[in-house]
Amino acid sequence: ISVTLADRPGALKRVLSLFDERSVNLSRIESRPSRRAGRGFYDILVESRVEVENEKAAVAGAVGKLEGLGYSITLLNRETDTVGGVGVPWFPRRLRDLDEFADHVLSFGSELESNHPGFLDEQYRERRRAIAERAKSFRTGDALPDVEYTPEEHATWRTVYEEVRNAREQFACEEVRHIFPLLERNCGFGPNRIPQLRQVSEFMKDCTGWTLRPVSGLLSSRDFLNGLAFRVFHSTQYIRHSSTPLYTPEPDICHELLGHVPMLCDPDFAAFSQEIGLASLAVSDEDIEKLAKCYWFSVEFGLCKEGNNTVKAYGAGLLSSFGEIRHAMQGDNTKIDWDPSVACNTPYPITEYQPTYFVAEDFSNATEKLRMFAFSLKRPFSVYYNAYTQSIEILDSKEKLAHMAGDVSRDVSVLASALSRMGCC
Numbered sequence: 001i002s003v004t005l006a007d008r009p010g011a012l013k014r015v016l017s018l019f020d021e022r023s024v025n026l027s028r029i030e031s032r033p034s035r036r037a038g039r040g041f042y043d044i045l046v047e048s049r050v051e052v053e054n055e056k057a058a059v060a061g062a063v064g065k066l067e068g069l070g071y072s073i074t075l076l077n078r079e080t081d082t083v084g085g086v087g088v089p090w091f092p093r094r095l096r097d098l099d100e101f102a103d104h105v106l107s108f109g110s111e112l113e114s115n116h117p118g119f120l121d122e123q124y125r126e127r128r129r130a131i132a133e134r135a136k137s138f139r140t141g142d143a144l145p146d147v148e149y150t151p152e153e154h155a156t157w158r159t160v161y162e163e164v165r166n167a168r169e170q171f172a173c174e175e176v177r178h179i180f181p182l183l184e185r186n187c188g189f190g191p192n193r194i195p196q197l198r199q200v201s202e203f204m205k206d207c208t209g210w211t212l213r214p215v216s217g218l219l220s221s222r223d224f225l226n227g228l229a230f231r232v233f234h235s236t237q238y239i240r241h242s243s244t245p246l247y248t249p250e251p252d253i254c255h256e257l258l259g260h261v262p263m264l265c266d267p268d269f270a271a272f273s274q275e276i277g278l279a280s281l282a283v284s285d286e287d288i289e290k291l292a293k294c295y296w297f298s299v300e301f302g303l304c305k306e307g308n309n310t311v312k313a314y315g316a317g318l319l320s321s322f323g324e325i326r327h328a329m330q331g332d333n334t335k336i337d338w339d340p341s342v343a344c345n346t347p348y349p350i351t352e353y354q355p356t357y358f359v360a361e362d363f364s365n366a367t368e369k370l371r372m373f374a375f376s377l378k379r380p381f382s383v384y385y386n387a388y389t390q391s392i393e394i395l396d397s398k399e400k401l402a403h404m405a406g407d408v409s410r411d412v413s414v415l416a417s418a419l420s421r422m423g424c425c
Contacts, residue, residue, distance in 0.1 A: 001063060002082060003044045004072040012044060018065050022058040024048055045133050081282070084396050086380050089281040092172070095230050095390040096140040098213065103136040105217030116249060118241035131238045132216035144198035144214060147237050154193055159245040160254045161191045161321045172305050172319060173312035175266040179207075183262065185311045197235060200261055208270035209387065212261075217249065221292040222285075228277025229385060229392060233264060246322070249351070259316025260299075268363035269314065272401060273299060278383055279374035281392060287377045290344035293369065297343040297358045303328065304360045311335065311359055327353040335359050338366050340373035381404065 005011045012031070019026060028047035050057055067073055081090040092098055118124040127150075134145045149157075168176060183189040189201045201212040213227070215234035227234050235256040240248035248255065263269045276299070280291050288368070302315040302325075318325040327333065331353065336342065338360040345354060360366040382395040384404055395401055 001046050001048075001059075001073065003046070003066060005042050005044055005145075006317040007040050014139045015044060015066065016046075018062045019046065019048070019059075022062050024055070024058050024062060037041070083282065083381055088380070089284070091281040091392070092226055092230070093392045093394075095232070098227055098230065098232060099139050101219065101223040102138065103216060103217060104223060105215070111200070111217075113249075116241070117244045117247070121241065124241055135214035135216040135237060140213050144196075144201055144212065145237075146196045146198060147194075149194045149239070152242050153239050156189045156239055156242045156245045157194045158256060159256065160240075160320070163246060164258055164320060164325075165191075167322045167325050168319060171313050171325050173314045174306050175269065176262045176314065176319060179262045179265045182265070189257070194239070195257060197237060200257065204261065204265055208267050210264045210270055210273075212256075218368055221295075222280065222288045225277055225280035225288065225291055225295065228273050229281055229383075230277070230390060231270070231274055231385075233260060233273075235260070244416060255316060255320045259318075259320035259414055262319065263299075263316070264316055266363070268367070272363050272367040272370065274385065275370050276376070278385060278392075279370070279377060281379075281383050282381075283377045283379050287379075290377075293344045293346060293348070294340045294373070295350055296367065297346065297356075298338065298360070300356060301328070301348075301354050302359050302366075304362065304366075324353060328357055333357060337361075338369060340370050341376075344373070 003015055005015065016026070016029070026046050026048050028045070030045045031042045038386055048055075063073060085124055092100065112119045112125060112128075118128070118171055134147075138145065165361045168180065180189070183203070185202075186203050188195045197212045197214060204210045204212065208231070210231045210233060212235045213232050216299075217236075219227075219234055224234055233256075235253075236251050237253055239254060240252045264273065276291055278294055280288060283291070298315065299317050300317040302313075303311050303318075304314050306312055311317060313325050313328060318328055333354065334356045336356060336358050338358045343358055348354060348356070384395055385391075387394050391405075393400060395404065
């Protein structure tokens with residue numbers, strides 16, 4: 001709920017008292033200068049988790065009283081937000097805002113479809129349910145939970161690990177081949193035991209500033225992509241059913257660790273992934289669908305050139321699947337130069353090998369193309385990730401632009417100094 005107040009003593013206290021009188025628990029209170037009302041006014045944002053009818057009635061009563069007193073009220077929910085008086089889809093602005101959709105999963109997790117390999121295995125389903133529940137309770141600032149994997153789960157991991165190891169050496173890009181020995185030395189990667197997210201996340205943060213966050217199932221495209229803007233990758237912790245170790249209809253710990261983690265330890269690819277996340281903030285559902293396709297054809301199933309234009313794999317869906325990576329490199333398929341404006345309109349199958357792959361020149365070039373594509377998306381403002389505060393800044397005023405320009409100027413000065421000391425200029 002957004003309430004516009006004049007900057008007068010006691011104004012905020014009066015508003016909050018109307019909620020307190022009705023026993024409404026407020027989970028967030030935030031004030032900011034009002035762009036709509038102008039100088040001398042503030043927009044007060046209050047949030048409340050409303051779950052039962054009497055709570056809804058209490059909130060409605062407070063809102064009605066505020067309106068009766070002549071206050072300007074804007075009702076929001078997690079699906080909507082306002083920026084500068086313009087309505088946009090809700091988006092996280094601080095790292096802790098990712099907690100808002102921590103348990104908003106669409107599928108999988110503890111619930112399985114009837115065609116899932118583990119659907120009839122009650123012990124497997126209960127195991128997944130327990131792991132998923134721990135992920136649901138995770139909040140920003142908590143220590144990543146360790147999972148005591150069973151011998152059967154370690155055996156499934158071993159089968160997958162050994163199957164993709166040879167393919168990785170033959171088909172994976174240079175960045176993956178470089179980082180994997182480091183993961184083996186620093187994170188416990190190897191065929192015998194499933195690594196823990198906590199240890200892997202710490203290593204990723206040292207490499208690129210990215211971290212892992214446990215998730216209980218499949219998030220919506222919007223929620224998942226929004227997380228990337230904060231250099232956070234939502235990762236499952238459960239593993240595929242042991243009856244089909246080389247097949248999974250969903251992301252699992254094998255896909256996350258063997259597919260996604262190696263590339264998120266590479267600075268250029270990490271920047272590319274964050275660019276997709278930043279582009280997803282506050283855009284329309286139609287643009288989210290476009291970005292999800294860009295993600296699919298790059299982060300999940302992307303190819304790149306290296307050396308003498310040799311094509312190699314970097315997508316997680318390729319690196320974690322021997323069959324898929326072999327099909328991509330040696331099978332009958334179409335390869336297209338990476339172009340987000342084409343990828344965003346290209347259909348793809350989910351349960352069979354891909355008929356089309358996009359090939360990037362390099363990750364810097366791929367990032368620049370994605371950034372240019374993002375300019376075409378419908379959003380009434382620009383955003384900037386502040387790495388110091390781990391928050392999203394909306395660039396909607398001269399003051400914010402000047403502050404950002406100052407940061408850029410300092411970075412350029414450091415670069416010029418380094419070039420000078422190296423005798424490059």
